[in-house]
Amino acid sequence: MQVWRLACLSSTTPQPQVAGPPARQALAINLIRLRRERGWSQEALALEVGLHRTFVAHVERQVRNVSLDNVERLARVFGLQAFELLTPHP
Template structure:
């Protein structure tokens, strides 16, 4: 029997979008950011595609590298 993954919740989508925005602003590729943070090379991609939940510890490490606050991962952004 095939298992269909549920739609990611809005909080996970918000974290994914903000991580992507902050990563691009800082000039990192997904792989480079993951490597710099000490994560598996696909970890950032999985977060940005809403494939897994990110831990607070991982958000803290990513925020530190991106020069951001952890709270920025959960901040609503105005539509451009």
């Protein structure tokens, strides 16, 4: 059993390459775009979501690692699903 486990872990199967920006960058770009479309400040968005203004600022500057719970909260305010905030848009 142990040998099989090691063989699976050391597999050299190539991983698919993901095109587009990292999820943190896509989230930041989408938040800024959606917030501006609604004419909201970072503070207004934070109040809508129930988060602190500095948290929203950190997410938009990509210096904060966001939990899935908070991504869902942010998405709900915009009437979206969480994956849509993480999907790059043209």
